[in-house]
Amino acid sequence: RRPIAADAGHQRGLLHRLDVPSSGLILVAKTHAAFGDLQLQLSVGEIARDYAVLCHAWAPPRLRRISRRVCCHEGLPCVVHRRGKPCVTEAKVLAHGLRSGRALSLLAVRIATGRRHQIRVHTSDGGLPTVCDGRYTAHATFSSDLQWCPR
Structure with missing residues (x-):
């Protein structure tokens, strides 16, 4: 299985980013399992x-x-x-x-x-x-x- 960073189908692990003129943190998963877990947390509002x-x-x-x-x-x-x-x-x-x-x-x-x-x-x-x-x-x-x- 390919690393998530090479997987365009899973946005290369990127879950949340800011608009270009903004500054701050971004949320990136390092593994496919983490991507699924974090995506679920985002969708149910568990991540503020x-x-x-x-x-x-x-x-x-x-x-x-x-x-x-x-x-x-x-x-x-x-x-x-x-x-x-x-x-x-x-x-x-x-x-x-x-x-x-x-x-x-x-x-x-x-x-x-x-x-x-x-x-x-x-x-x-x-x-x-x-x-x-x-x-x-x-x-x-x-x-x-x-x-x-x-x-």
């Missing part, structure tokens, strides 16, 4: 996926549960749409701040589902686009973000 997200604008101070369907088509930005896949994101405000007179919010985010661009789409749709996001933030805002928050 928590993130710190810096957003533009003031977020409401209470814990928010965002349950909006997200629709993605190859090559296009994902959007909230009634025909999209169900997505659940929980967000809690950790801090508010200002940068050059513009409001920012730091969120603790947990995703129950792991859809493509889920956090970025949910925050942007709620009026809180993530800092330094060239896909879901206005071009002028993104260009400004690159000056103080490059990746």
Whole structure:
């Protein structure tokens, strides 16, 4: 049997990754058995996926549960749409701040589902686009973000 790292049918062991402009950990199995075990844990919600997200604008101070369907088509930005896949994101405000007179919010985010661009789409749709996001933030805002928050 081939090592999982050579098995494209099992995504070479890759179970969970972040979007390219994001930073953080990825989840990779080293064996086929571990891949099956971890895939099951992800599907039943046994693995918590928590993130710190810096957003533009003031977020409401209470814990928010965002349950909006997200629709993605190859090559296009994902959007909230009634025909999209169900997505659940929980967000809690950790801090508010200002940068050059513009409001920012730091969120603790947990995703129950792991859809493509889920956090970025949910925050942007709620009026809180993530800092330094060239896909879901206005071009002028993104260009400004690159000056103080490059990746």
